[in-house]
Amino acid sequence: MERMTESIMQVATTLPEGVPLAAKGLLHLGSRAAVDQTLSRLAARGELIRAGRGIYMRPVQTRFGPRSPSAEQAIEALAAQRGETIVPSGASAANALGLTTQVPVQSVYLTSGRSxxxxxxxxxxxxxxxxxxxxxxxxxxxxQVVRALAWLGPEQATGALPILRSKLTDTAKMELITVAPQFPTWLARLIGKLVHG
Structure with missing residues (x-):
């Protein structure tokens, strides 16, 4: 078991900050049960952080002691590792675009994978x-525009159009028009108004 612990920590130390260590990616070291047990033991000792089911991360060492990796880095790495699209929620997008001053209390991301x-x-x-x-x-x-408008909903989204017009480049407008057929009817209509004034 000590040999597996050393092997897992060797793999973990080669990963950049925030990159998750998945139990499935360590099956070359032993059985799934043995890998899970070793990962749990390492998390209990504080050598790894258990981020979710089968997902572990190495704590980042700072001069003030260990800390968790940033959410942005972890999400970016998880998206790359799992082949998922993961983006900030509509509330975060609306805040980033200046459509609301509300700052989301909880970090919520939208994903193509499972919740x-x-x-x-x-x-x-x-x-x-x-x-x-x-x-x-x-x-x-x-x-961000798509997610912000979806978050605002059909009733409130129209009021956001003047603000969005001033922020969008011609390239962004073309991107929106190109994918508009995928959107619900109310949103496709709104995108047309946004782009064509």
Whole structure:
């Protein structure tokens, strides 16, 4: 068992900050039960952080002691590792675009994968499965516009159009028009008004 502990920690130390260590990626070291047991033991000792089911991360060492990796780094690494699209929620997008002054209390991201919760130390990050159209333009400004308008809903989204017009480049407008057929009818109509004035 000590040999497996050393092997897992060797793998963990080669990973950049925030990159998750998945139990499935360690099956070359032993059986799933043995890997899970060793990971649990390492988490109990504080050498790894259990972020979610089968997902562990190495704590970041600072001069003030160990801390959890940032949510942004962890989400970015998880998206790359799992092949998922993961983007900030509509509330976060609306805040980033200046459509609301409300700052989301909880970190919520939309994902093409299954819904789940990650624990990064004291920070809890919720991943919610979202329809494909909400993820269509990823982390681009045009993607933020889609998620912000979806979050505002048909009644309030119209009031956001003047603010959005001043922030969008011609490229972003073209991106929105290109993917508009994927959107619900009310949103496709709104995108037309946004782009064509």
């Amino acid at each position: 789940r919760v990650l624990s990064l130390g004291r920070q809890v990050v919720e991943l919610r499965h979202a329809p494909r159209w909400q993820l269509a333009l990823g982390n681009k400004t045009s993607g």
